[in-house]
Amino acid sequence: MTLQLEPEVAFGMHPDYGVAAAVADARPFLDEVLRKHHFRYSEYLDVYLLADDTPHNTAVRTVARATREFQDAGLSVAADPRIMIxxxxxxxxxxxARATRPGQSVTALTGELHELRRAxxxxxxxxxxxxxxxxxxxxLEEFIDTAAAWCERLDTPHGHELGLHLRNIAHHVAFLGDRLVGAQLELAVMPDVPPENAPPLAEVPLPERQEWLRVTHTARARAAMASSPNRPANAPKPQDEPVPRIQATPTASSRTR
Structure with a gap:
C-alpha cells in the first residue's frame, strides 16, 4: 500500500524571489503563523515570501521556527534542503567562487562526541x-579576514587599526587550527577506549577555561610522526622545530583556500 502524504505547509527556494512558503488551504492559522515569522503573501505567485534581502542565516532560523510552531500544532511540514545551502x-x-554547501554544526558535532567509544x-x-x-x-578565519577588509574600507585611522587587529586575530585562529591538527593526529593513533564503568560524558565536569594542560614531548613526537589521511605513512619524519611565533602585526591570513 502506498500512502500519499500531502504537507499542509511546504518551504522551498524560488529561483527569483528566495525562500517561499506554500500552504494547502486558506486556514487563518497558517496565514497567522507565516506572517508572524515575517513571510508576506504574494497574490501574483500565490505563495508567501521572505523579504529578498533577508540574510541567509536569518532565513534558515525563520524556517526552522515556523516549522516547529506548525509541527507543535500537529501540522505536517515539508522543506526543500536547498534552503540550508x-x-x-x-x-x-x-x-x-568557492562552492557552497550546508555548514557543519559544531553543536551537533559536540553531541556526537557523547556517543563515541574510540579515540x-x-x-x-x-x-x-x-x-x-x-x-x-x-x-572562521575567512570571516575574520573579511571583517578586517570591511574595516579597512572605512579608510580612517580607526578603521585601519581595527582591521589590523582583526587580521592578527585571524592569524591566531590559523595557529589554533594547526594545534588542533596535532591533537587530531594524536587521537588517530591512540588505541584507547573508555572503560565500561566510565561515567557518561555529560556527567564529567569540563576543565576551567584558564586551566592549561601541558602536552608531553613524547605525545607531540608521536602525533607528528603518526600516519593519517592527512599525513601518508611513508612521509619523511619531520625535524624538530620550535613552536611557531605569533606575529604581532600580520598583513594577511596565513592560509589560503
Whole structure:
C-alpha cells in the first residue's frame, strides 16, 4: 500500500524571489503563523515570501521556527534542503567562487562526541571542523579576514587599526587550527577506549577555561610522526622545530583556500 502524504505547509527556494512558503488551504492559522515569522503573501505567485534581502542565516532560523510552531500544532511540514545551502561569497572578477554547501554544526558535532567509544572516532569528528572545504576553523578565519577588509574600507585611522587587529586575530585562529591538527593526529593513533564503568560524558565536569594542560614531548613526537589521511605513512619524519611565533602585526591570513 502506498500512502500519499500531502504537507499542509511546504518551504522551498524560488529561483527569483528566495525562500517561499506554500500552504494547502486558506486556514487563518497558517496565514497567522507565516506572517508572524515575517513571510508576506504574494497574490501574483500565490505563495508567501521572505523579504529578498533577508540574510541567509536569518532565513534558515525563520524556517526552522515556523516549522516547529506548525509541527507543535500537529501540522505536517515539508522543506526543500536547498534552503540550508548558503549563497556564494562574492569574489573579484575572474576569480571562481568557492562552492557552497550546508555548514557543519559544531553543536551537533559536540553531541556526537557523547556517543563515541574510540579515540580514532573522536579524531574523525575533529577532522570535520578542520576540513579544508567546509571546516569551521577555516571558515572562521575567512570571516575574520573579511571583517578586517570591511574595516579597512572605512579608510580612517580607526578603521585601519581595527582591521589590523582583526587580521592578527585571524592569524591566531590559523595557529589554533594547526594545534588542533596535532591533537587530531594524536587521537588517530591512540588505541584507547573508555572503560565500561566510565561515567557518561555529560556527567564529567569540563576543565576551567584558564586551566592549561601541558602536552608531553613524547605525545607531540608521536602525533607528528603518526600516519593519517592527512599525513601518508611513508612521509619523511619531520625535524624538530620550535613552536611557531605569533606575529604581532600580520598583513594577511596565513592560509589560503
Amino acid at each position: 548558503p549563497p556564494p561569497v562574492p569574489t573579484p572578477d575572474g576569480v571562481a 580514532a572516532d573522536v579524531s574523525e569528528v575533529l577532522g570535520e571542523i578542520l576540513d579544508e572545504h567546509h571546516g569551521v576553523v577555516l571558515d
